Amino acid sequence: MEPIAVISIFVLAVFVGFEVVSKVSSTLHTPLMSGANAIHGVILVGAIIVADHSSTNLELGFAVVAIVLATINMVGGFVVTDRMLEMFKGKKR
Amino acid sequence: MSRTLYDLIGLAAGVAFILALKGLSHPKTARRGNLIGAFGATLATLVVFFYVSPELSLPLNNLGWILGAMAVGLAVGVPAARKVQMTQMPQLVALFNGVGGGAAALVAIVECLHLGAKASMAEVIFTVFTVSVGCISFSGSIITFMKLQELMTTRPVIFPAGRFIIAATLVSVIGVGAIIVALGTTPLLVLAALSLLFGVLFVLPVGGADVPIVISLLNAFTGLAVAASGYVLDSVLLIIAGTLVGASGTILTRLMAEAMGRSLFGTLFGAFTAKPQDVSGAAEERPVRSGSPDDVAILLNYARRVVIVPGFGLAVAQAQHTVRELADLMISKGIDVAYGIHPVAGRMPGHMNVLLAEANVPYDQLEEMDEINPTFSQTDVAIVIGANDVINPAAENRPGCPIYGMPILQVSNAANVIFLKRSMRPGFAGIENELLYDPKTMLLFGDAKASLTKVVSALKAL
Known part of the structure; x- marks a missing residue:
């Protein structure tokens, strides 16, 4: 990838990231953190790609551990966030 | 699937994540936001299995290993997320964050081993960044987990020359990183080990009450590590x-940090720069006024306005349902009842709202700190249930104590204060509370749930 393209994407994403969460009430800090936490679980995609690349047992071993960890991060993160938010919904009836 | 289609779907997933964060910032859309995020993540994961690049062919190599590992991750992650007690949820989030950081570091290590000498300078730099930041996030999160789970002391851990050891570790992380970049050799595992050490050292001095801030910071770290790995793996998503x-x-x-009245710098390094605290005389045997459930019930019965201040102790005792019962009973007697929720009550910002929502406490009874504080002077009784640090006047009048400057719920302005406590033990931050010895304070010792049940039946009998 062109370095300048990467830098552009990075800078724009930083601004979007700042912007979307700048006005959030403290009530939602915990679910928001948890949701953002789940999003970086997409490192799973990277883990799958390197598992495919792996040519030695060492590489494959590391990659498999990375897939396990990333899956826990992603799936667990979304499920626990949903559980928290489910309760918020309950009280609004 | 062509590269263009693959990248377009990746872009769609990226947009889904933006919408997810946006949705999570507002109560009404939060749940939908989270589902959109989950959808984006699922889409991104599925699409990898169908993408053919010039050097790859389908099905993916090691497909069995990949699917098996994902199954293991699902089998661990889903039950953990489903079964966790809401009281223990913050440490689970910390743990999920940590494993994400670990995964990012491993991905970068594998890719670097794979590329070997073919790696470009930029790729090596980003690999070094991912490995070190991912490892710091991993080990740091494990320490925050242990602190929240109370597997280790929640107080700041300070060791002699701590500042210098931490600085030296950081310098060696950067030094080893620079060597890797300059020489192209791969002492990557040395870098990983040093970074893991740094993560531990970096979190140890953080006091228990500040841990949530650190979790959030490490969460951001993991994000950056993932972003850097994206460059190495050529993945826009x-x-x-x-x-x-x-x-x-x-x-x-x-x-x-703002909600807790702390600066980020103070949170991370406060333990090293703080003057020795004065704890003189505070912990000695001093007279307190303790009451019976009947005394409490009588006090409540003649009150016009009661404010309930719940803390982590309420959650530990699983008393949220009983407290709602008490509140409903008081309301039926014509008493004005509100809950005063400190932004960091519990173990994390918003944690108490989650717990009370679980007990179906109506949303309009929950009042935030800025709304409730001016009303304490018209409040007859403030009931503090298992909270301590968030109402400790020391935060306002004892410069030098660890929570000094944190905004608190000013329950001391109420005409009467009732504390439901298990013991005289100080709160999570480990600071003595002067309010306990105030003449207008009444203490009701015992498990919060048992005490509340007795108060409810005493109040019914009146």
Whole structure:
């Protein structure tokens, strides 16, 4: 990838990231953190790609551990966030 | 599937993540936001299995290993997320964050081993960044987990020359990173080990009450590590997703620190710069006024306005349902009842709202700190249930104590204060509370749930 393209994407994403969460009430800090936490679980995609690349047992071993960890991060993160938010919904009836 | 289609779907997933964060920032859309995020993540994961690049062919190599590992991850992650007690949820989030950081570091290590000498300078730099930041996030999160789970002391851990050891570790992380970049040799595992050490050292001095801020910061770190790995792996999606989390996590960390009246710097390094605390005389045997459930019931019965201040102790005792019963009973007697929720009551910002929502406490009875504080002077009784640090006047009048400067719920302005406590043990931050010895304070010792049940039946009998 062109370095300048990467830098552009990075800078724009930083601004979007700042912007979307700048006005959030403290009530939602915990679910928001948890949701953002789940999003970086997409490192799973990277883990799958390197598992495919792996040519030695060492590489494959590391990659498999990375897939396990990333899956826990992603799936667990979304499920626990949903559980928290489910309760918020309950009280609004 | 062509590269263009693959990248377009990646972009769609990136947009889903932006919408997810946006949705999560507002109560009404929060749940939908989270589902959109989950959808984006699922889409991104599925599409990898169908993408053919010039050097790859389908099905993916090691497909069995990949699917098996994902199954293991699902089998661990889903039950953990489903079964966790809401009281223990913050440490689970910390743990999920940590494993994400670990995964990012491993991905970068594998890719670097794979590329070997073919790696470009930029790729090596980003690999070094991912490995070190991912490892710091991993080990740091494990320590925050242990602190929240109370597997280790929640007080700041300070060791002689701590500042210098931490600085030296950081310098060696950077030094080893620079060597890797300059020489192209791969002492990557040395870098990983040093970074793991740094993560531990970096979190140890943080006091228990400040741990949530650190979790949020480490969350942002993991995001940045993921973004950097995206460059190495040539994945726009990883760059977008990682950067989003890094940026929003940084803002969130600052917001949390503000809600607690702390500077980020003070949170991380406060333990080293703080003057020795004065704890003189505070912990000695001093007279307190303790009452019976009947005394409490009588006090409540003649009150016009009662404010309930719940803390982590309420959650531990699982008393949220009983407290709602008490509140309903008081309301039926015509008493004005509100809950005063400190932004960081519990173990994390917003944690108490989650717990009370679980007990179906109506939303309009929950009042935030800024709304409730001016009303304490018209309040007859403030009931503090298992809270301590968030109402400790020391935060306002004892410069030098660890929570000094944190905004508190000013329950001391109420005409009467009732504390439901298990013991005289100080709160999570480990600071003595002067309010306990105030003449207008009445203490009701015992398990919060048992005490509340007795108060409810005493109040019914009146």
